[in-house]
Amino acid sequence: GAGVSQTPSNKVTEKGKYVELRxxxxxxxxxxxWYRQSLGQGPEFLIxxxxxxxxxxxxxxxxxxxxxxxxxxxSTLKIQRTERGDSAVYLCASSALGQGNSPLxxxxxxxxxVT
Amino acid sequence: xxxxxxxxQSLIVQKGGISIINCAYENxxxxxxxxxxxxxxxxxxxxxxxxxxxxxxxxxxxxxxFNKSAKQFSLHIMDSQPGDSATYFCAALYNQGGKLIFxxxxxxxxxx
Numbered sequence: 726g727a728g729v730s731q732t733p734s735n736k737v738t739e740k741g742k743y744v745e746l747r748x749x750x751x752x753x754x755x756x757x758x759w760y761r762q763s764l765g766q767g768p769e770f771l772i773x774x775x776x777x778x779x780x781x782x783x784x785x786x787x788x789x790x791x792x793x794x795x796x797x798x799x800s801t802l803k804i805q806r807t808e809r810g811d812s813a814v815y816l817c818a819s820s821a822l823g824q825g826n827s828p829l830x831x832x833x834x835x836x837x838x839v840t
Numbered sequence: 841x842x843x844x845x846x847x848x849q850s851l852i853v854q855k856g857g858i859s860i861i862n863c864a865y866e867n868x869x870x871x872x873x874x875x876x877x878x879x880x881x882x883x884x885x886x887x888x889x890x891x892x893x894x895x896x897x898x899x900x901x902x903x904x905x906f907n908k909s910a911k912q913f914s915l916h917i918m919d920s921q922p923g924d925s926a927t928y929f930c931a932a933l934y935n936q937g938g939k940l941i942f943x944x945x946x947x948x949x950x951x952x
Contacts (some may be wrong), residue, residue, distance in 0.1 A: 729883070758936060765941030767846075767929050768884065781938050816883055828874075829940065831883030 727751070731817050731834035737838045738807055746802040746835045749817030751810075757800050758829060759792055768816055768837040774800060815828045843867075844932050844942030852880070853950050859917040863930035863948045866911065871935035874940070875904065875915050884929060920923050920950045 730749040738744050748756050754776055760768035769781055770784040774794045785791075791809075794800040814836050818829040846863045854857045863873075874889035890897045890904040890913065899902045903916040917924055930943040 758938065758940075765945070767931075767945050768937045768940075770941070773938035775938070784939070818883070828886045828889075831885065833881065837884050 729817055729819055731815075731832035731835050733835060734833065735804055735836045735838075738839060739840055740807060740809060741840075744804050744807055744837065746777075746804075746815050746817075746837070748800045748802070748817030748819075748832060750798065750800070750817070751821075751830055753799075754819035754821050754830070755797070755820070756820045757794055758801070758818040758820075758832075759802050759816065762814045762816055762834070764813075766839050771802070771815075804837075807837075809839045812837055812839045844930060844941050844943040847929050848849070848939060848946060848949065849944065850947045851922045851949070855920065855922060855950055855952050857920050857950075859915075859920045859924070859948055859950070861928055861930070862912065863911075863914065863943050864912045867932070867934065868911070869934055870932035870941075873913050873948050874933075874944075875902075875905065876929045876930050878929065878945075879926050879941060887928070912951070916947075919940045920948075921925050922950045924948060925950050 732747045758770040758773045762768045772782045772792050777797045789805045792802045814834040816834045818831040820827045844865050875887045875913045876884035877887045878884040888899050892908050901918045906913045927945045927947050929945050931940045
């Protein structure tokens with residue numbers, strides 16, 4: 726079966742622009758997670774959805790970052806007024822049971838470069 | 841404090857040798873400790889995981905050793921192979937929630 730799909734795989738944008746990153750989780754997975762991974766670092770938690778609602782958004786760095794999951798499946802991470810420091814790989818993961826101790830299945834990420 | 845410290849940052853091992861990666865944590869509310877393997881250009885993939893009520897878990901060539909009193913855990917890769925060359929991350933789950941805290945990663949290179 727298909728794994729977690731993230732589009733685009735690469736995104737280059739100019740400072741100050743708005744970007745949307747899309748995540749298609751594994752079918753039937755109730756939980757969806759966004760992480761950010763900077764070069765040479767471990768993934769950093771951003772937000773976690775259980776169904777349509779954000780169960781924990783404590784990792785979002787500021788109000789320029791927002792994520793939605795309107796129908797409980799596909800999710801979009803939205804970044805307003807991008808800054809060079811936002812450059813990173815944005816990883817999406819999903820899990821079947823919605824608890825962190827059920828395996829997270831990661832996509833290959835979207836590499837965002839802000840110039 | 842929600843932090844997981846991982847060492848070494850990089851590791852070179854000969855084929856057939858044992859690779860050992862260590863992690864330490866502070867928050868006693870962590871209750872699930874997975875290890876992830878990541879290849880370049882790919883997302884992390886779950887390798888093996890352990891709960892704090894168990895001192896050791898083995899799956900094939902991969903073993904986690906867990907020392908609850910010392911708040912440390914480690915990954916041992918026996919008979920290391922060149923195909924094991926990847927970046928390894930330890931992680932900890934906070935109180936059965938959805939937020940995994942990752943270590944900084946160890947880049948493993950297994951030489952033929």
